[in-house]
Amino acid sequence: MKWNFKSNIKLKGVQILALGFIIVILVGAILLTLPISSVSGESTDFLDALFTSTSAVCVTGLVVVDTGSYWSMFGQTVIMILIEIGGLGFMSFTTLIAILLGKKITLRERLILQDAMNTFNIQGLVKMVRYVLVFTISVQFFGALLLSTQFVPQFGPGKGVFYSIFHSISAFCNAGFDVLGKGNSLMSFNNNIVIMMVISILIIIGGLGFTVWSELYTCKSIKRVSIHSKMVILMTTVLVLGGAILMFLFEHNNSNTIADMSFIDKLMNSLFASITPRTAGFNSISTEGMSTAGQFLTIILMFIGGSPGSTAGGVKTTTIGVLIVTVISVIKGREDSEVFQRRFSKDLVYKAFTLLFVAFILVIVVTMLLSYTEKGASFIALFYETVSAMGTAGLTLGLTPELSSVGRVLIIMMMYLGRVGPLTVVLSITKKKVNSGIKYPEGKILIG
Structure with a gap:
């Protein structure tokens, strides 16, 4: 019997996406183990390189070694490229290369691209990829240009320009990597309004989603904006402003954070602390x-994250929005979830609940495992680290460099699942509808 390898192995779209991320992570890890990637000129431990590559591709920002002082210019460039690929999705880059080579994009490739970009349909996908890449390069360019006005005078032309490009890409892709050294992120610039505001704006732009920006660009009237874009904008505004107000209230008398700052700096840093957990x-x-x-x-904001089709992670603003609307509708005694004179289908509500439940279970399980492997670490630090990895946020309470080998593997898995897992799980569940033709009698149980 003749074995047809091509016909017997046929991967689904979500499986190709999952494997694609793994391949990019492994290639990045191999490059980071090379002696040329480190400042010392020595090979890097594979687990450390794998952790860094996973964090970059999954646009998380958690690091076991300081990005600014440990990695050489080559290593930092590799990390920057991995962030860009991870933020935009490798399918976008694959499609761009295919377009440049004059290759026709097949229907199957368009369907995979639809999953990768999380769009409603395949119509105009290739055009949207071009728009996404042009939009990304343009925003990152202007972000780097503004950052260079601050970094070049302080670090010189060469290093200043590189720092500007690196941090512009890292902020837009919601990655949170920095090359400033000492592991202090932007704490040295917390009174620099240009750097703080540029980074904040880049994070928000990257976190809103390409679908929203494309619609806002082409839509002639605000009344014609889709329910998706309205929900994204509303939830983002509420989370950013609400988070900033609460952060100011919680920290304004804390001498370890913003108590000694001027009132303007307090407001600015409270706003930044509200924006960056989602998920920069x-x-x-x-x-x-x-x-x-x-x-x-911060944990709550990291868990929610950004919006669908964006560079951000988390369970997404629309997921929380749909569930909030559903709860309000139930309280009001309405049969359907309704908002903006539109109703959500039961399938959409089930999908939102499933995504939230899967993410919540992942956090519980990994936190429990870390509490066993990481002796001496506080619960809040373990919980914080786990949610940060799942939400691809990259913030830490200082636990990441102290993680055991098992702990690092767990966080690597969590970063990967946070970037790819919940989405692929939900897609695989919702796209396999089985109609058995049987409808069972209604069962009743007591709730609450």
Whole structure:
């Protein structure tokens, strides 16, 4: 019997996406183990390189070695490229290369691209990829240009330009990596309004999603904006402003964070501390020095994350939005989840609940495992680290460099699942509808 390898192995779209991320992570890890990647000129331990590569591709920002002082210019460039690929998705780059080579994009490739970009349909996908890449390069260029006005005078032309490009890409892709050294992220610039605001704006732009920006660009009237874009904008505004107000209230008397700052700097750093957990990973004030209330608020923001089709992670703003609307509708006695004179289908509500439940279970399981492997670490530090990895936020209470080998593997898995897992799980569940033709009698149980 003749064996047809091609016909017997046929991967689904979500499986190709999952494997694609793994391949990019492994290639990045191999490059980072090379002696040329480190400042010392010595080979890097594979687990450390794998952790860094996973963190970069999954645009998380958690690091076991300081990015600015440990990695050479070559290593930092590799990390920067991995961040870009991870933030935009490797399918976008694959499609761009295919377009440049004059290759026709098949229907199967368009379907995979649809999964990768999390769009409603395949119509105009290739055009959207071009738009995404042009939009990304343009935003990152202007971000780097503004950052260079601050970095070039301080670090010189060569290093200043590189720092500007690196941090612009890292902020737009919601990665949170920095090359400033000493592991202090942006704490040295927490009174620099240009750097703080540029980074904040880049994070928000990257976290809103390409679908939203494409619609806002082409839509002639605000009334014609889709329910998706309205929900994204509403939830983002509420989370950013609400988070900033709460952070200011929790930290304004905390001498370890913003108590000694001017009123304007307090407001600016409170706003930044509200924006960056969703899911960029930069910090301008000490995360370890935050009050317990501030740390818990950060955990909530990290868990929610950014919006679908963006460079951000987390369970996404629309997921939380749909569930909030559903709860309000139930309280009001309405049969359907309704908002903006539109109703959500039961399938959409089930999908939102499933995604939230899967993410929540992942956090519980990994936190429990870490509490066993990481002896001496506080619960809040373990919980914070786990949510940060799942939400691809990259913030830490100082636990990451101290993780055991098992702990590092667990966080690597969590970063990967946080970037790819919940989405692929939900897609695989919701796209396999089985109609058995049987409808069982209604069962009743007591709730609450």
